Amino acid sequence: MTEVLVGICLGVAVLLLWPPDPMTRLRESPVPLSSGSRGSWWRRGRGDKDRSSASVAAELPQTLELMAVCLESGATLTGAVTTLRELSPPATAEVLGGVVAALHVGRDPTKAWLTLAEHPAWGPPARDLARALRSGTGMAESLRVHAEEVRRRRREAAMRAARAVGVKSVQPLMACFLPAFVLLGVVPLVASLVGRLIGPG
Numbered sequence: 001m002t003e004v005l006v007g008i009c010l011g012v013a014v015l016l017l018w019p020p021d022p023m024t025r026l027r028e029s030p031v032p033l034s035s036g037s038r039g040s041w042w043r044r045g046r047g048d049k050d051r052s053s054a055s056v057a058a059e060l061p062q063t064l065e066l067m068a069v070c071l072e073s074g075a076t077l078t079g080a081v082t083t084l085r086e087l088s089p090p091a092t093a094e095v096l097g098g099v100v101a102a103l104h105v106g107r108d109p110t111k112a113w114l115t116l117a118e119h120p121a122w123g124p125p126a127r128d129l130a131r132a133l134r135s136g137t138g139m140a141e142s143l144r145v146h147a148e149e150v151r152r153r154r155r156e157a158a159m160r161a162a163r164a165v166g167v168k169s170v171q172p173l174m175a176c177f178l179p180a181f182v183l184l185g186v187v188p189l190v191a192s193l194v195g196r197l198i199g200p201g
Contacts, residue, residue, distance in 0.1 A: 052091045052094070056095055056122070059091065060150050061151050062147075063096075064144070064147040065147045068140040068141075071143075077133070085097055099112050102115060111130075113127075117130070125142070129142075
């Protein structure tokens, strides 16, 4: 009887003292009503921008290869980018639209492409296109190299994300199994030892 009572007491103590799940604390923490409304428009705008940037990055390899095909078929760079701007999805069409507009008003092609020099996705190929325009070198092969490089980086990022998921999944599993191990393995052992020390109740 003593061992049973000791085991019950230890089990209750473990449940009471075990640190709660961080997500539970987060869900239970009060959030001021004003914080939910303040800045919500900014978050929506930022979310739209992030989705647009992700779309541009995802469409970049195919767009570069299509541009290379246009150039290899004899089109000028201005003609190729104009055609792609008309055929591309909205996010990419918006990026290329700035270059097309600059070219159609007579801006120097090199400077037109350098307007994308700092773009997170189009920056490297745009700088190479501007360099090729200055030097008169071929552009199609460079575009294909950039397309393959983008695909390689995306594969590596996907592998890193997959490995990170495996590492992050260990903590929730430990949070589930460790209390059960304590209750089923440690508590009965301690209860038995304490019961023997105290003696029969």
